[in-house]
Amino acid sequence: MKLPKTLSLTLSLLGLSLVSHTSLADVSANIGVTSNYLWRGVTQSADGPSVSGGLDYSHESGFYAGTWLGSIDWGNGNGVETDWYAGYSGEAGDFGYDLGYIYYAYPEEEYDDSDFGEVYLNGSYGDLGFGVAYTLNSDADDDAPFGKGDLYYHVSYSFALPQDYSLGLTYGYYSFDIDESMYGDWDYGHVQLDLSKGDFTFSVSKADEESGDDDTKFIVSWGTSF
Numbered sequence: 475m476k477l478p479k480t481l482s483l484t485l486s487l488l489g490l491s492l493v494s495h496t497s498l499a500d501v502s503a504n505i506g507v508t509s510n511y512l513w514r515g516v517t518q519s520a521d522g523p524s525v526s527g528g529l530d531y532s533h534e535s536g537f538y539a540g541t542w543l544g545s546i547d548w549g550n551g552n553g554v555e556t557d558w559y560a561g562y563s564g565e566a567g568d569f570g571y572d573l574g575y576i577y578y579a580y581p582e583e584e585y586d587d588s589d590f591g592e593v594y595l596n597g598s599y600g601d602l603g604f605g606v607a608y609t610l611n612s613d614a615d616d617d618a619p620f621g622k623g624d625l626y627y628h629v630s631y632s633f634a635l636p637q638d639y640s641l642g643l644t645y646g647y648y649s650f651d652i653d654e655s656m657y658g659d660w661d662y663g664h665v666q667l668d669l670s671k672g673d674f675t676f677s678v679s680k681a682d683e684e685s686g687d688d689d690t691k692f693i694v695s696w697g698t699s700f
Contacts, residue, residue, distance in 0.1 A: 502532075503700055504699040509522075518548070553585050558577045569599050577589070590614065609623060640670045648685075
């Protein structure tokens, strides 16, 4: 269940664009590997490594679309997460905005009834980032976890450091619209620290006990675009 992409929801890294001056559009590809694929503070790869790749299209109007695939393991066998997304991003004065829709698909039989889609709105002001995602449609029952109506909020702040290092801090909170008499309390928060240089990132992540995955995580990741 997926990014960073959000993001940490950041699937595409450095870009060498394939530019058409006629269409005023860019197409790029990305690949990556991580020692532990985390999504909203929770491992998607059974605390093991994961490889990923994707394609992105963007137009100077602000419209973009793309797809991303990553290897996963929820403890019921190896699988693949396939994300499809489209949206519109731009700036209004000092503020940046990004509005879109993302669909998380899991084609393997072991992951039946796991697909769902979200609408999201992300913003930025300087080094501050923030956003919210709402589960719009899901294969799960409406009153079950990851069903329709769930909300995820996040806020982040980044710092430029000497020698081309950067430091990012993210806090996220997942609020599930569920029948607590049947499923209990699933709401949880998580925090993540990312130290990056070039194509490499070292991360430390910690989620609340309600996430079901509250061990402190130490992750090394590499990714690039072309």
